[in-house]
Amino acid sequence: MRVPRNKTMKPLLNQASGALTNLLQDxxxxxxxxxxxxxxxxxxxxxxxxxxxxxxxxLLLQLDExxxxxxxxxxxxxxxxxxxxxxxHLELNRVKIKILPQPQEPQKKRxxxxxxxxxxxxxxxxxxxxxxxxxxxxxxQKLSLRAKKKPL
Numbered sequence: 001m002r003v004p005r006n007k008t009m010k011p012l013l014n015q016a017s018g019a020l021t022n023l024l025q026d027x028x029x030x031x032x033x034x035x036x037x038x039x040x041x042x043x044x045x046x047x048x049x050x051x052x053x054x055x056x057x058x059l060l061l062q063l064d065e066x067x068x069x070x071x072x073x074x075x076x077x078x079x080x081x082x083x084x085x086x087x088x089h090l091e092l093n094r095v096k097i098k099i100l101p102q103p104q105e106p107q108k109k110r111x112x113x114x115x116x117x118x119x120x121x122x123x124x125x126x127x128x129x130x131x132x133x134x135x136x137x138x139x140x141q142k143l144s145l146r147a148k149k150k151p152l
Contacts, residue, residue: 030051030052030053033052033053033083034049034050034051034052036052036082036083036086037049037052037061037079037082037083040075040078040079040082041072041075041079045068045071045072045075047064048063048064048065048068048072049061049062049063049072050062050063050064050100051100052083054087054090054092055096057090057091057092057093057094058092058093058094058095058096059079059080059083059092059094059095059096060095060096060098061079061095061096061097061098062097062098062099062100063097063098063099063100064099064100064102065099065102066099069097069099072097073097076095079095080092080094080095115146115147115149116143116144116146116147117147118147120144120147121143121144121145121146121147121148122144124140124141124143124144125140125141125144127140128140128141128144
């Protein structure tokens with residue numbers, strides 16, 4: 001007797017649902033930590049604080065650009081104080097600042113155009129005259145025409 005597929009999948013789905021719930025709760029916690037940290041900073045600095053977490057007894061602040069790290073250092077005592085107040089069990093005693101690497105913009109691949117020499121263009125036309133395949137014949141003719149279009 002075969003067990004219906006939906007009955008065998010239910011425990012797996014429940015397990016996945018539990019894991020997703022935990023991930024969602026973690027994301028909400030980190031978002032709340034970030035908001036607390038940002039609210040402590042001046043408006044100009046707020047958007048550059050992109051993450052807050054804990055590493056050992058250190059408050060870990062993540063910035064999007066290194067230029068803001070110097071300014072953030074002025075606010076370390078107040079940030080540390082707020083998180084020490086809200087999370088006394090973590091015994092936070094210092095601040096670490098990390099700069100998140102910025103994704104590199106993909107380099108556009110330069111498309112180099114090559115032009116056949118006049119001699120190559122002539123040979124392509126001659127070869128095309130003896131080829132039975134219309135597609136290949138037309139391709140050789142088009143390619144040979146590029147020799148006429150090459151810049152001076």
